[in-house]
Amino acid sequence: MSGPPRIRDVRADMPNYAQYRGDRRSGAVTGIAVHHSATANPATGVAMENARAIFLHHVRTLGWSKGGYHYIVHPTGVIEYALDEETPAFHAGFRDPDDSLALEHGQYWNNHLLAICLLGWFDHDRVGREGSTPIPNQFTAPTPGQWQALLDLLRDLMQRHGVAAHAVRGHRELTGCRTRCPGANVDLDALRAALAIPQTGDGR
Numbered sequence: 001m002s003g004p005p006r007i008r009d010v011r012a013d014m015p016n017y018a019q020y021r022g023d024r025r026s027g028a029v030t031g032i033a034v035h036h037s038a039t040a041n042p043a044t045g046v047a048m049e050n051a052r053a054i055f056l057h058h059v060r061t062l063g064w065s066k067g068g069y070h071y072i073v074h075p076t077g078v079i080e081y082a083l084d085e086e087t088p089a090f091h092a093g094f095r096d097p098d099d100s101l102a103l104e105h106g107q108y109w110n111n112h113l114l115a116i117c118l119l120g121w122f123d124h125d126r127v128g129r130e131g132s133t134p135i136p137n138q139f140t141a142p143t144p145g146q147w148q149a150l151l152d153l154l155r156d157l158m159q160r161h162g163v164a165a166h167a168v169r170g171h172r173e174l175t176g177c178r179t180r181c182p183g184a185n186v187d188l189d190a191l192r193a194a195l196a197i198p199q200t201g202d203g204r
Contacts, residue, residue, distance in 0.1 A: 005079050005149055005152040005153045005156055006077060006078055006079060006149065007071075007079045007080075007081050007153075008078060008079065008080050008081065009081045010051050010052065010080045010081065010082055011081060011082060011083065011084060013051075013052055014051065014052060014055045014066070014067055014082055014083070015052075015055055015056055015059045015060070015066075015067075016059055016065055016066055017066075019065065019066075020065055020066045020087065021084065021087075023066075023084075023087045023088065024086050024087065025086060025087065025088045025111055025112070026088075026111055027111060027112055028112065029085070029112060029113070029114055029161040029163065030112045030113065030163070030167060031112065031113045031114075031163055031167035031168065031169060032113060032114045032115075032116060032154060032157055032158070032161075032163055032167065032168045032169070033091060033092055033109060033113045033114070033115050033116070033169055033170070033171055033174060034116050034118065034150070034168065034169070034170050034171065034182050034186070034188070034191070035069065035091060035092075035115060035116065035117045035118065035170075035171045035181050035182050036117065036118045036119075036120055036121060036122050036181055036182035036183050036186065037049060037054060037072075037117055037118070037119050037120060037121070038121045038181065038183070039119070039120075039121060040120065040121040040126060040135055040139065041135075042128045042133055042135050043136075044136060044138060044139070045121075045126070045135050045136045045137065045138040045139045045140065046075075046138070046139045047074070047075050047119040047120035047121070047139060048119070049119065050072065050074070050080065050119070051067070051069075051072040051080040051082040054067060054068075054069070054072065054082075054117070055067030055068075055082060058090070064090050066083065066087070066089075066090070067082060067083060067089075067090075068089050068090045068091040068115060068117075069082060069083060069089055069091055069115045069116065069117040070082065070083045070084075070085055070087075070089055070114050070115050070116065071114075071115075071116045071117070071153060072116075072117050072119060073116060073117070073118050073119065073146055073149050073150050073153065074119050074146065074149075075119060075120060075139070075142070075143045075145065075146045076143075076145060076146075077143075077145035077146060077148065077149040078149070079149055079153055083115075085114060085157075085161075088107075088110050088111045089110060089114075089115045090110055091109070091110060091113075091115035091117075091171070092109035092110060092113065092115070092171055092174050092177050093106050093107050093109065093110045094106040094176040094177055094178075096176060101175060101176055103175065103176060106176060109174050109176075109177070113169075113174075114157055114161070116150065116153065116154070118142055118146060118150065118182055118186070119146075120139060120142065120146070120183075121135075121140070121183065122140055122141055122142065122182060122183025122184070122185040122186050123140065123180065123183045123184050123185060124137050124140050124184070124185070125137065126140075140183075140185050141183075141185040141186070142186065150191075151191075151194055151195065154168055154191075154195055155195065155199065158195065165192045165193075165195040165196040166192060168188075168191065168192055168195060169188070170182050170186065170188040173188065
């Protein structure tokens with residue numbers, strides 16, 4: 001059984017919020033992209049960070065004006081609402097100066113897809129950021145609570161924005177993006193199959 005997603009609104013706590021809070025996307029939401037943070041404790045493999053830590057990295061280290069995701073889903077099932085749904089996010093852009101793919105010069109996904117980030121790194125045989133230290137093969141897939149929270153959140157967003165299950169995509173499935181995100185251990189076909197199952201009024 002599932003229910004309404006447990007969402008914690010942290011938008012006002014994000015860096016630069018006052019500067020970008022009025023930004024609005026130029027077109028409709030046409031889909032939803034699923035990402036993972038690709039961060040893990042090097043000693044345990046457990047997911048690290050939260051929305052503010054991720055957004056601080058995006059702003060202070062990468063030089064972006066704002067963070068890259070609308071929602072962050074924790075292993076506990078808690079969801080952080082970090083960026084206004086109406087605001088485009090920097091989550092799946094790519095360089096296409098000649099617009100050869102007809103995807104708004106590589107910005108289509110940023111402009112038209114909502115972005116959800118699962119906290120964790122969902123691959124086996126991970127190596128620390130310095131490139132040499134192996135990370136234990138633990139916590140290499142979303143927890144049951146995290147997966148259920150993702151499903152609940154996706155169903156809510158799909159209903160409110162008129163998005164079909166086939167328009168829920170992993171970052172790696174987006175044309176022009178070269179990445180493994182959201183990790184080899186996230187079964188995107190299974191995710192879409194679950195989303196396509198009609199839900200009854202009690203969430204079952």
